[in-house]
Amino acid sequence: MAIKERLNKASKAKAWYGEMPVESLYTVGIAGEKFFRAIKDEGKFLGTKCKKCSMVYVPPKIYCERCFEKLDEYIEVAECGSLESFTCVHIGLDGNRLPAPIIVGLINLDGASTCIIHKLGETTVEELCMGMRVCAVFKPKNKREGAITDILYFKPTKQ
Amino acid sequence: MKKSNIKNQSSSEGREVRIEHKKSLSPHYSLLTTKFQGVGLSDDDIKKGKVCTTHWIGDTKYAWDQGIAIGKYLEGLKHGKILGVECHKCGRKMVPPRMFCEWCFKTIDGWVELFDTGVVNTFSLCYVTWDVKRVKEPQIPAVIEIDGASKGMGIMHLLGEVNPKKVYIGMKVKAVWKSEKEREGAITDILYWKPIK
Numbered sequence: 606m607a608i609k610e611r612l613n614k615a616s617k618a619k620a621w622y623g624e625m626p627v628e629s630l631y632t633v634g635i636a637g638e639k640f641f642r643a644i645k646d647e648g649k650f651l652g653t654k655c656k657k658c659s660m661v662y663v664p665p666k667i668y669c670e671r672c673f674e675k676l677d678e679y680i681e682v683a684e685c686g687s688l689e690s691f692t693c694v695h696i697g698l699d700g701n702r703l704p705a706p707i708i709v710g711l712i713n714l715d716g717a718s719t720c721i722i723h724k725l726g727e728t729t730v731e732e733l734c735m736g737m738r739v740c741a742v743f744k745p746k747n748k749r750e751g752a753i754t755d756i757l758y759f760k761p762t763k764q
Numbered sequence: 765m766k767k768s769n770i771k772n773q774s775s776s777e778g779r780e781v782r783i784e785h786k787k788s789l790s791p792h793y794s795l796l797t798t799k800f801q802g803v804g805l806s807d808d809d810i811k812k813g814k815v816c817t818t819h820w821i822g823d824t825k826y827a828w829d830q831g832i833a834i835g836k837y838l839e840g841l842k843h844g845k846i847l848g849v850e851c852h853k854c855g856r857k858m859v860p861p862r863m864f865c866e867w868c869f870k871t872i873d874g875w876v877e878l879f880d881t882g883v884v885n886t887f888s889l890c891y892v893t894w895d896v897k898r899v900k901e902p903q904i905p906a907v908i909e910i911d912g913a914s915k916g917m918g919i920m921h922l923l924g925e926v927n928p929k930k931v932y933i934g935m936k937v938k939a940v941w942k943s944e945k946e947r948e949g950a951i952t953d954i955l956y957w958k959p960i961k
Contacts, residue, residue, distance in 0.1 A: 619835040620827040627822030632815055641816040751816035
């Protein structure tokens with residue numbers, strides 16, 4: 606019976622090919638709105654400061670994760686900060702090798718208590734070290750659309 | 765102007781009523797509506813770009829292994845045949861085909877060719893598409909018991925060339941196939957089933 610037959614090549618197995626339509630529209634929320642508007646219109650970073658524990662959240666949050674205080678004090682933080690950690694990515698989201706590796710960094714902006722993750726550019730992995738100074742490179746103002754990609758990358762700066 | 769006033773009034777009244785109702789259900793509800801921030805967004809807010817959004821389209825391709833039984837079944841459809849399997853122990857002729865008889869728990873004994881006619885076992889008039897768009901002409905998905913197979917053995921498919929109001933359980937139907945050139949070994953090689961006398 607056919608149940609005992611074996612395929613020599615896996616590619617000979619019959620398969621049904623399909624695609625699932627998946628689409629999402631993410632709205633950035635109250636604090637996200639302020640954050641991305643500031644990036645889009647003014648090219649600067651906003652954070653929220655907790656009056657109780659002095660944590661400064663960047664990107665801003667509307668509640669303090671530590672003491673559950675309501676956060677409504679928006680403060681500007683610097684567009685430069687220190688590189689806390691980094692990694693070099695060779696494989697893309699689809700599992701294929703990227704044409705050129707991407708360097709991703711964890712950046713603590715000056716004045717913020719938290720870090721943001723973004724790409725690093727105009728540099729190589731060999732040049733990077735933790736604690737290094739990096740600054741944001743924005744898209745030209747007319748091309749910004751209120752998204753995290755309005756920042757092209759962070760680049761190292763000389764001290 | 766007047767119209768919008770009325771609208772606002774009624775909606776605010778509606779909201780109050782709802783809160784009253786919810787208060788009795790949950791002591792936390794008043795806290796939810798008074799303490800937490802946030803406002804609802806309208807379609808316009810998003811369409812006109814009043815709020816920042818991130819649009820994402822997923823790349824979700826898949827390949828589903830047909831297996832032995834369904835593979836042969838789909839191959840049969842390509843040649844304009846509906847294939848089933850039979851079990852000699854219980855005597856059933858089954859469609860869609862499978863490799864095991866789930867009654868006798870044994871390997872099936874062979875393949876049989878069935879007719880491309882059948883009887884409507886059950887059906888539905890469907891006025892929304894799979895992605896919830898409204899349609900005027902309903903789609904009529906139906907379970908069709910295939911002639912030649914055992915009673916109750918059938919496949920899910922569509923009915924066509926029929927007045928939706930005149931579909932009934934027990935209606936005799938025949939498959940309308942795609943032309944031989946267009947067939948690709950898929951269940952859609954049968955376009956739909958039409959009634960016969």
